[in-house]
Amino acid sequence: MLLLQTLRGAPNQSVLESSGPLADRVESLWWFAFATASIVYLATMGGLWWAAARARRRERQGEELPPDGERRMTRGVTIAVSATVVILLVFLITDLTVGRTLDPVPRKHPITVELTGKQWWWDVQYADTSAQGRVQTANEIHIPVGQPVLFLLNASDVIHSMWVPNLAGKKDLIPGYTQSMWFQADTAGDYRAQCAEFCGLQHAKMALHVIAEPQAKYEKWIDEQRKPAHTPTDSVADRGREVFLTGQCAMCHSITGTSAASHNGPDLTHLASRRTIAAGTLPNTRGALAGWIVDPQQVKPGTHMPPNQLAPQDLDALLTYLQSLK
Amino acid sequence: MRRVFRGSGVLRASALIAITCTSLASLTSCKRETRRLRESPPSATPGGAVRVSSLQPGVAQDTTHARNLYEGNAYAVSEGQRLFNWYNCSGCHANGGGGMGPPLIDDEWIYGAGPEQIYTTIVQGRPNGMPSFAGKVPAQQVWQLVAYVRSLSGLNPASTRSARTEHMMYYPGSQALPMETSPKQAFRPPASEMP
Incomplete structure (x- = not known):
């Protein structure tokens, strides 16, 4: 059990x-x-x-040993081998049958x-x-x-x-x-x-x-x-949008409704609606997002996301913007 | 093993030499594949401006250039190859053959062929079309691009070059081809066909 x-x-x-x-x-x-x-x-x-x-x-x-020991042994081995062959055949047939019912x-x-x-x-x-x-x-x-x-x-x-x-x-x-x-x-x-x-x-x-x-x-x-990305209304998120569009982010990511249209990385139009980031690696929280943006190679060594050097207030604004993309 | 070597001293010695040579040779490949995934400090762009000349005004200082860590590294060259398409370098330089921008597989370097020179060309941009990638591409990736661009015309060690490139390679010394003649002697298009 x-x-x-x-x-x-x-x-x-x-x-x-x-x-x-x-x-x-x-x-x-x-x-x-x-x-x-x-x-x-x-x-x-x-x-x-x-x-x-x-x-x-x-x-x-x-x-x-009984006198017919040799013959009995041969019989035992034959039965065991045939049972094995039959079982393997049954496995093969059931496997193929299940495979065929899954396909169409x-x-x-x-x-x-x-x-x-x-x-x-x-x-x-x-x-x-x-x-x-x-x-x-x-x-x-x-x-x-x-x-x-x-x-x-x-x-x-x-x-x-x-x-x-x-x-x-x-x-x-x-x-x-x-x-x-x-x-x-x-x-x-x-x-x-x-x-x-x-x-x-x-x-x-x-x-x-x-x-x-x-x-x-x-x-x-x-x-x-279906909707294009939410346009920020407050000044912090607006600054974050600018950071996104003028810096490294827009070189790889797209956000529908803005000029960011590169398809090297994941689309971020509704990032905040997702449960995880970095393909299920981290929960989609503000802290995890910050860590991922600043030092992705620590979280996922070898990932194609490069590290990003951002001034603290820029990072803060960027996070506010990304979290507004519901 | 012992039984194999018991026969003759010569056989034994030559086997030992072969084993030593093979292990030594395999050691040299270690550096080739080192993957520097996370540079320290993680999110910093190293050193700001890159020096392209050893001359300097003012008090004499250390004149060593910022060196490209990735020059002899096969992983960095292949990453550079990926980025070359990601950041649309191929849009103008067309996989090294040139188009709107100058070709990169020849030995003509308008702004210098040194790693630092190519770095500054990418970061600062150049007149007549080359955009500046400052603030758009992190320094680590620029250096990877530099390593790849130099590999196109055979400027870095042959061991770092990709053997499976899909790019142009009709020049001796370009990707994946053994260096038979130096790039200097290689075929050059007539001046009228130069971009």
Whole structure:
């Protein structure tokens, strides 16, 4: 039981806590394999123990091997080998069957998300009717509960892999080749996804949050995301906006509604609405944001975000501005 | 191991020499790949102005130039290659071949080929189109760009150059090609075709 608890891991990132139709199938496949392997393991260990005990008893009592011992041994080995082959075949067939039921994309999928893996964060774009024709965000995907969502996967540098254990299996993101996958969440929740293909120094800190919520809440979220960035009304935030646009920030980040339009780094139009920063590395708080801006290499060594030298009052203004981007 | 070496003294000696040489040779590659991810102090731009000349007015001081820490470092060169596109250097210099801006894979340097000179060219900007990147790109990244730009015309050690570049390399001495002739003897376009 304790072992099972350990295997289960965190509730929001676990194959054994499935929350969607695809993950259900993967989970039952996992349980089937686990049960079969456990039975085989116990049987093998028991048989081994029994054989050892019997041989010892015979030796102590000075018994000879029975005359048909050789034949019985051959029969035993043949049975064991055939059982192994059969079990492996059953594994193969169930595995392929589950794989095939996961693949086809449902004909009706109201939402399409383009997901691009980058070192070391996720670029998220919803095909949309907004002015830009798309809604752009990063490291956080919101989906409505009970609806299939289609994902078009791509990568811009190296191979990454998308894995939300609670919702679906893995799928690789390959540079220059668009793959597709889909999943559906049946219960609302915040599911953590992780890059599952080693992609460089900060592979471990490349997380993505999939937030499944009721339809109405999702609609409200996407409506907010469609809007251009909030224009600051107070002088501090206004100064922060100037710092952002005239300094290093705008060289890599974009904010819709301003002149910042570079797509090297994550889009920050609605930064303050996200739960984490730096691809799930830090909570989205003022302090964490300040530390990340000033010395990102301490938090995530090797990240492509460079350190920023800012005067204290400029940093303060910049933080106020970024936190106003709801 | 012992059994292998028991046979002859010569075999044993040569094996020892081979092992020593291989380990010594592998040591030289350590520095090549050092990743200086976090410079200290973390968020400071080092040293302000970069000296491009050893001459100076006033009292004699230490005349050493600000050196590029990244000159012999393969990781920095590949980071520079990424930044070359990120900051749109390729927009004018077109992967080193030149276009709107002068080519970088030849041996013509209007404002000097030294690391400090390229650094100041990037930071200050130059007449007729080169913008100033002061305050836009942190010093660490400028130095990485410098290392990469110099690698384009074969000015830094061959061991630091990327072997997997997608960029132009039809000059001897440019990226990924062994230095057969010095860049001086390399082909130069006629003056009428110079940008």
